[in-house]
Amino acid sequence: xxxxxxxxxxxxxxxxGKPPLRGVPASAPLSAAAAAxxxxxxxxxxxxxDGASPLAPAEATVIGLLSSLDVVAFLASHLGDAAAAMRTPxxxxxxxxxxxxxEVEPHTRLIEIVELTKQGARRVLVSKNITEACTVVDKxxxxxxxxxxxxxTGTPTAAASAKAVGRPSQxxxxxxxxxxxxxxxxxxxxxIRFLINCLGALAPTPLQSISSLGAVNRGYAHVxxxxxxxxxxxxxxxxxxxxAVVQTNRDGSHKVLADVSxxxxxxxxxxxxxxxxxxxxxxxxxxxxxGHGIVAPxxxxxxxxxxxxxxxxxxxxxxxxxxxxxxxxxxxxxxxxNAALRCRSTSSLAAVMAQMLSYRTTHIxxxxxEDDVLVGVVGYMExxxxxxxxxxxxxxx
Numbered sequence: 001x002x003x004x005x006x007x008x009x010x011x012x013x014x015x016x017g018k019p020p021l022r023g024v025p026a027s028a029p030l031s032a033a034a035a036a037x038x039x040x041x042x043x044x045x046x047x048x049x050d051g052a053s054p055l056a057p058a059e060a061t062v063i064g065l066l067s068s069l070d071v072v073a074f075l076a077s078h079l080g081d082a083a084a085a086m087r088t089p090x091x092x093x094x095x096x097x098x099x100x101x102x103e104v105e106p107h108t109r110l111i112e113i114v115e116l117t118k119q120g121a122r123r124v125l126v127s128k129n130i131t132e133a134c135t136v137v138d139k140x141x142x143x144x145x146x147x148x149x150x151x152x153t154g155t156p157t158a159a160a161s162a163k164a165v166g167r168p169s170q171x172x173x174x175x176x177x178x179x180x181x182x183x184x185x186x187x188x189x190x191x192i193r194f195l196i197n198c199l200g201a202l203a204p205t206p207l208q209s210i211s212s213l214g215a216v217n218r219g220y221a222h223v224x225x226x227x228x229x230x231x232x233x234x235x236x237x238x239x240x241x242x243x244a245v246v247q248t249n250r251d252g253s254h255k256v257l258a259d260v261s262x263x264x265x266x267x268x269x270x271x272x273x274x275x276x277x278x279x280x281x282x283x284x285x286x287x288x289x290x291g292h293g294i295v296a297p298x299x300x301x302x303x304x305x306x307x308x309x310x311x312x313x314x315x316x317x318x319x320x321x322x323x324x325x326x327x328x329x330x331x332x333x334x335x336x337x338n339a340a341l342r343c344r345s346t347s348s349l350a351a352v353m354a355q356m357l358s359y360r361t362t363h364i365x366x367x368x369x370e371d372d373v374l375v376g377v378v379g380y381m382e383x384x385x386x387x388x389x390x391x392x393x394x395x396x397x
Contacts, residue, residue, distance in 0.1 A: 005201045006111035006391045011104050011126040015184040020177040025050050026091025033090040034071045043068045043266035047094045062101040066094040067262035073233035075274030114384050125183040188380045196353050206350035213386040216366050216376035222246045229277045229285035232260040240363035240379035245282045254374040256365050258286035258339040263361050340365050
């Protein structure tokens with residue numbers, strides 16, 4: 001049944017209501033990129049080449065994706081002149097990885113999109129029809145597995161809309177959107193959200209444990225709780241972009257106390273977080289991030305929660321507010337609590353997927369035993385590998 005999900009579902013099935021890729025030009029100051037991240041779909045924003053033609057492919061236009069962790073780490077290493085650091089061009093800060101963004105056609109099958117993500121793509125741009133719903137050729141209705149409304153992959157252009165009502169056309173008001181008239185942007189989270197609506201068709205895989213599916217990545221990155229927080233930014237792997245803050249037991253095993261990741265910093269005060277990263281231990285920094293300006297699941301995702309509150313209008317005030325949460329966090333830790341999202345190796349794949357979607361995160365730490373020993377991490381790649389096992393991508397035409 002999984003073959004039906006991945007071979008008969010097209011890119012158009014994932015694009016209903018999806019916005020275009022948002023970002024900033026490479027010459028824009030880091031402050032502009034930082035301001036755009038909280039409103040982005042995930043904890044990063046695209047940086048594209050200055051002067052690139054709007055008709056050029058994304059691979060030639062998008063330089064890379066700048067995350068909240070990248071911003072905080074850069075500011076933490078330039079505390080001597082934070083104002084100058086904020087004026088640094090975004091193109092000088094972002095890692096140049098154009099392959100993170102790929103393009104596909106509306107009829108591209110889901111299995112092909114998943115294969116692109118396995119190759120490192122974090123955004124998939126689906127070309128859209130400007131005036132009508134996308135028509136997918138040679139594709140049977142997918143309603144038995146995914147009950148979706150009519151899938152519109154595009155909206156009329158401003159000029160077309162104005163012509164319909166007899167008004168003059170107006171210039172676009174979204175200059176920070178790449179290909180706003182050409183593409184919809186699909187993220188890896190969108191794919192997981194789609195798949196969780198297809199659990200019946202994917203059975204029995206979603207009901208099996210992540211350990212039995214080989215979905216536990218045991219090559220996780222970690223730092224000691226007492227180490228300087230800035231060390232965590234040096235050890236961030238390419239996937240998932242997260243570092244566990246651990247306490248090492250006598251037998252050499254690890255207990256996860258917290259973590260540092262782009263999603264933890266997504267909608268925080270970046271200047272205050274950078275100041276704390278440069279001066280705190282990894283545990284204190286991670287605990288402060290977890291308790292400062294947190295957005296609970298279900299709250300408005302578009303809220304500007306990264307804006308400083310009145311009590312923290314200065315950097316010192318922001319840092320004080322950031323550190324004020326430490327007492328509660330440390331008390332929680334002393335009573336056996338844990339700020340890092342965790343699951344067991346016996347947890348089902350479906351439960352892990354639901355947990356990731358509930359908390360809008362890219363990873364879940366895996367623990368075992370009565371002492372909650374850290375054994376690995378589950379991210380997008382592990383899930384995609386598990387659900388597509390035995391599903392071969394179609395041969396090129």
